Amino acid sequence: MIGRRPFLAGILATTIGRSAASAAEGGAVSSAQEAPGTWRHALTLLGDPKYPPDFKHFEYADPVAPKGGLVRLGAQGGFDNLNFIVNGLKGDLEGGITQIYETLMEDSADEPFSSYGQIAEGVRIAEDGKSVTYRLRPQARWHDGQPLTVADVIWSFETLKANSPFYAAYYQSVSKAEQTAEREVTFRFDEAGNRELPQVLGQMQVLPKHWWTGKDASGKPRDATQTTLEIPLGSGPYRLAKIDAGRSAVYERVDDYWGKDLPVNLGRNNFQTVRFEYFRDGSVLLEALKGDLYDFRTENVARNWATSYDDFPAVKEGRLIKEEFPGRGTGIMQAFVFNLRRDKFKDERVRRAFNLAMNFEEMNRQLFYGLYGRIDSYFYGSELASSQGLPEGAEKALLEGLKDKVPASVFTERYRNPVNDTPEAVRANLREAVKLLREAGYELKGGQMVNKATAEPLTVEFLEFQNVFERVILPFAAQLKLIGIQSSIRVIDQAQYQNRMRGYEFDITTSNWPESLSPGNEQREFWGSAAADKPGTRNIAGIKDPAVDALIEKLIYSTDRESQIAATHALDRVLLAHNYVLPQWSSPVTRTIHWNRFSRPAVLPKYGGSGFPATWWYDDKLAAKTGAPR
Numbered sequence: 001m002i003g004r005r006p007f008l009a010g011i012l013a014t015t016i017g018r019s020a021a022s023a024a025e026g027g028a029v030s031s032a033q034e035a036p037g038t039w040r041h042a043l044t045l046l047g048d049p050k051y052p053p054d055f056k057h058f059e060y061a062d063p064v065a066p067k068g069g070l071v072r073l074g075a076q077g078g079f080d081n082l083n084f085i086v087n088g089l090k091g092d093l094e095g096g097i098t099q100i101y102e103t104l105m106e107d108s109a110d111e112p113f114s115s116y117g118q119i120a121e122g123v124r125i126a127e128d129g130k131s132v133t134y135r136l137r138p139q140a141r142w143h144d145g146q147p148l149t150v151a152d153v154i155w156s157f158e159t160l161k162a163n164s165p166f167y168a169a170y171y172q173s174v175s176k177a178e179q180t181a182e183r184e185v186t187f188r189f190d191e192a193g194n195r196e197l198p199q200v201l202g203q204m205q206v207l208p209k210h211w212w213t214g215k216d217a218s219g220k221p222r223d224a225t226q227t228t229l230e231i232p233l234g235s236g237p238y239r240l241a242k243i244d245a246g247r248s249a250v251y252e253r254v255d256d257y258w259g260k261d262l263p264v265n266l267g268r269n270n271f272q273t274v275r276f277e278y279f280r281d282g283s284v285l286l287e288a289l290k291g292d293l294y295d296f297r298t299e300n301v302a303r304n305w306a307t308s309y310d311d312f313p314a315v316k317e318g319r320l321i322k323e324e325f326p327g328r329g330t331g332i333m334q335a336f337v338f339n340l341r342r343d344k345f346k347d348e349r350v351r352r353a354f355n356l357a358m359n360f361e362e363m364n365r366q367l368f369y370g371l372y373g374r375i376d377s378y379f380y381g382s383e384l385a386s387s388q389g390l391p392e393g394a395e396k397a398l399l400e401g402l403k404d405k406v407p408a409s410v411f412t413e414r415y416r417n418p419v420n421d422t423p424e425a426v427r428a429n430l431r432e433a434v435k436l437l438r439e440a441g442y443e444l445k446g447g448q449m450v451n452k453a454t455a456e457p458l459t460v461e462f463l464e465f466q467n468v469f470e471r472v473i474l475p476f477a478a479q480l481k482l483i484g485i486q487s488s489i490r491v492i493d494q495a496q497y498q499n500r501m502r503g504y505e506f507d508i509t510t511s512n513w514p515e516s517l518s519p520g521n522e523q524r525e526f527w528g529s530a531a532a533d534k535p536g537t538r539n540i541a542g543i544k545d546p547a548v549d550a551l552i553e554k555l556i557y558s559t560d561r562e563s564q565i566a567a568t569h570a571l572d573r574v575l576l577a578h579n580y581v582l583p584q585w586s587s588p589v590t591r592t593i594h595w596n597r598f599s600r601p602a603v604l605p606k607y608g609g610s611g612f613p614a615t616w617w618y619d620d621k622l623a624a625k626t627g628a629p630r
Helices: 094-101 151-164 164-172 197-202 284-292 302-307 347-357 360-366 392-401 423-439 467-483 494-502 522-527 545-555 560-579 620-626
Strands: 042-044 070-076 106-109 114-117 120-125 129-137 173-181 184-189 238-244 248-253 273-279 297-298 318-326 331-338 443-444 449-451 459-464 485-490 510-514 581-583 588-593
Touching: 042 197, 070 284, 070 297, 094 248, 094 273, 114 120, 120 184, 120 197, 129 151, 151 173, 151 184, 151 620, 164 494, 164 522, 184 197, 197 347, 284 467, 284 620, 302 392, 331 347, 347 467, 347 581, 360 467, 392 560, 459 494, 459 545, 467 485, 510 620, 522 545, 522 560, 545 560
Parallel strands: 070 273, 459 485, 459 510
Antiparallel strands: 042 114, 106 114, 120 129, 129 184, 173 184, 238 248, 248 273, 297 588, 318 588, 331 510, 331 581, 443 449
C-alpha cells in the first residue's frame, strides 16, 4: 500500500532518483470493536485504530496553530500539464495539484496502518469481504459550491482506472463502483481476501465529474485523457490560484473550505499561500535555497550536506537551520535499473557483473562522506527486509511451493552485494565479473567485451535527468571499462526523461520505490508481468517472472501480519536473487535545511518524518529575525 498526498507529506525534495511519497498504510480487516458489516469511522490493519470515533484532532497537529503566511517550495524540472489523470506531471507539480482534491479517507501519520474519514463519514466492509461501502458527508463541496456526490466518486474511479497505468494495476481487483443509497458508493471486488483493497480505495482522489465533462471558457469540451494548462476545479484545502507554465505554481488556502474543522484536518494546512518554484538544474536549485528563493530542502546529496552549508553565514547565524529527522516505518529500493526488454540485460549473470564492478565503498568514501549504507533489500530499512538469515517457516513453505520457478540460491544463501573495501577485493570482483560475462556468451577482444555470437560490443548508456549523477556514474564507468564495457551518460530535461521512461527507451537509469510497512496492490505495478509492457508503469525494469507474480498475489491476499511478512520476505528474496536491479544506497535519516521562519507542533508524526509543511506554520516572530521571504 502506498501513500498519495506528497504535497503536504514532507517529501518535497530534490533526490537522487525520483521521489515518491510513502505514507501511513494499512489494510481493511475488522477491528476488535467493529465486526464486518458495521459502519465504522476508521480502517486499520492491526487491532483497533488509535483514535476513537469522537477524536478531535491528530496528536501531531496543533488545533490552534495560526493560519497565514507564505511557504515557498523548490522543485527541479518544469511542467506542461495540470491534469494528473494523464501520466506526465513533472517535478513536484503532482504533489501540489493533488492537494486541491480530497480523498475518501485520510491516513494517520502516527500509526502504520490506519486511516480516518474525510469525504466519507463512514465506511462498511461487507461480511463476505467482497465489497466496501463509503457514506459521503452531506456538507462536502467543490470550490464552485456544488455538492460532492457519489457520481463524482464513481466517475473518478472509472476514469482513473481506464486512463492511468498505476490505477489500472492498483484497482485491478475492483470490478465495479455503483451507487447503493443517496450518499453511499459501493465498490465490488472480484474475490474476497484482498485485505487492503477497501483502504486503498479510500486513498483515491475524487475529481469533479461536472467540471471534467463540461466545457472550458472557450466553449470547448474538456477531455480528461488529454494534457491541459487550464486550472482545474478542486474541493480541498487549497486551490491553484496562478501558474507560470514550467516556472511556478501558486496555491492559496481556501478560507471557507468545507472540511477545515474535520478532526483529520484540524491543525493542518496552515499556510495561506504555498508557492512552488521550478529550477531546471540541481546546482541552481541548491544555490536558490541559499539565495532565499525558497524555504525548505530535503538534502539527498551527501556532498552538499557535508560541505555546502556549514560555512554559509545564514547557517552560522541560525537563520538557516540544518536538521535531521529519523526515517521510520518505510522501506526503500533505490537502484540502477536495467532495461530487461533489451537482449543484453536478459542474462542475470551480465547484471551481476555490473554489480561486481561497482565500487560502492570507494564512492562512499570519496563522494558520499561515509553518510550512506548499501541497500540490500527491496524493503531496505524496515522489518520486511529479507537480508537476515535464510528462509524459515511460512516463508520457506511459500518458496518451496514455487521451487521449480525460483533460483535454488534462495534456500541456501542470503543476498549480498559485492564488497570492494580493499584493492585485493576489487581485483577479485572484477575477475568474477569477467568470468560471469564469459559464461553469458561474451569475450574480451582488444580490451572490449563483445558478444561471441554477434561480435556486438557490450555498451551501455546511463539515462538521467539530474546532472548530480555524473559524478557517481563516471567512476563507475571507469570500473566498467576495466572489464571491457564502454559506457556513456546522457542527462536530459525532465520532460524528455518522462517521455523516454514512458516508452522504456533506455539502457540503464536510476529509480526508487518507497515501500510502506503494508505492501500490497501496488506491487503488481512495481514488479508484475502484466505491467511490464504497459507504457508508464513503475515496472521500469520490465520484470516478467511467474514466481514474482505468484508471491505478489500471496502478499496481497495474506490473512494476517505474519503471513504478510512471510510473503514479503519471499518476494524480496526472489527479486534480489535475479539481480533485476543494481542496488544503490540510502540513509536512516532525512536531512533537511530550512529558513527559520516556521514553527511546528511539539509532537512530530511517528511515520511522517518532519511533518513539513503539513502541520507547520508561519511564525511572524522568527520571520522578523530571519527576514521576510521574497
